[in-house]
Amino acid sequence: MLEDAKTTDIAFLVVGDPFGATTHSDLILRALQEGVSYKVIHNASILNAVGCCGLQLYNFGETVSIVFWTDTWKPDSYCDKITVNRNNGFHTLCLLDIKVKEQSLENLMKGKKIYEPPRYMNVKEAATQLLQVVEKKRDEGPSNLAFDENTICVGLARIGSDTEKLLAGTLHQMAQVDMGLPLHSLVVAGYLHPMELEMLRTFAIDVATFDQLLHERFQDRPWLQDAQ
Template sequence: MVLYVVGLGLWDEKDITLRGLEAVRGSVRVYLEAYTSILMSKDYQRNLEELYGKSIILAHRETVELESDAILANAQNDDVSFCVVGDPLSATTHTDLILRARQSVPPIPVKIIHNASIMTAIASSGLQPYNFGQTISVPFWTETWKPDSWMARIAENMQIGNHTLVLSDIKVREQSEHDMARGIERFQPPRYMMIPQLITQLLAASSHATATEQPQNAVLSADSTLAVALCRMGTDTELILAGTLGELLALASPSIEELQAEEEQDDADEMASEQELEKRRAERAQIRAIKAFGPPLHSLVLVGKRLHHLERDYAAMHKVPGSKWDEVARQVYECKEE
């Protein structure tokens, strides 16, 4: 029979295409890939099951990467649907499953049913998809692991004037290093990188490039790099904000008074460990990020120097109050009327 690889779109159960819905309802087993992205509606798994009339099997990373035989089991005789948030092939992760199906003996026919994804929703920023270069993903940094190899991709895009779509990290069903080292199967709460942390890591990586004698990769500036924040794209609460990196970051930054009050509160709590204080600071930062940009999912576009004046003007409809968007576009990006 057929392995259907079905895109679910961006928001909720109603974003599936009619062709995708028909395929899912006709499948014996339905899997939902549950680690590269999520639907942004409440109780989405239950709502999907009610619409499909089918039970859904959550496919975590280990399921897809290590147990693909179970997904493909008996697919020569029964239709099986593998559902992916967004478009099924926007993340190359799923090409391996398709190859396994087509290379099995006998081969399992595969039908791909496409849908909207962040790769198409970027056009809502006013920036033309034709003018985008390589897309990058930025992972959460830790104290001991701060990869920044993606800065070279940004630099390449910037060199030829292309925009860069920056995807923020998602941590679902992740274990702590402590639990992994001790073989404890316990998972941390889901985490979603939001715009402030994303920008902070981007600027830190750009500064680090100079310190490590890679000045060609130090291409970002808080004051002179234009960016567009894309938040909860495709939903009723979609939010698009444009400005310099510094202006976007400032939206979720505490005032001096707030910072002083929080420091005094932390200093007064003599019983709190540094780990507890760090957790408290992270919670405050998350509250500010949600207040400024709304809940996740968040992505960011770094604007390239080949910015067209129509792109500039369209994106300017989303600029933050008091932004220097037009001034930077004119003076730094040399974007003028034709």
């Protein structure tokens, strides 16, 4: 790409904003090293479009990625980041794994260039994995996790398209939803301001959950209700 760019105009299209991924900064550094000039055209990205769920962008902490587990590899370090965010009151945007052009271990070892069908982690799978971590930590003794099956989450599907879908509910509820075709993302909510609760209530799996939370919030902090 950089070689061709020395003699002609080359465009490189990406999904979302070009700087959501480290890779593209690296590409620019290498372009500069080779004397190739560049121009960036910014775009909307799930990193800011997630605001459509009503959770305020400035209340989001570090973004995490949830990857597909295998039989032998079940990482859960993203749960520590969600915990740090929640302990600071912040929401966590969880980007869900995408497997495209992956080879099975067998085909990889045999050197066969046969690719598995693409897989996109959905909200149900992501929430189920989080619940499994919650249960595993619980079995191990007192848990440091700052979330559990009752933590409020938001499922997002196909954001920005005409078929976009939002659902709000507990982590337990999220592990049972079918949000249809990819791409999906999951938000684990932190401290919820009443206006955020009211937005989530508009696409709640169970409205009563949010009515109860709003009631509790206003009992704790009546001045918030006065301010509405």
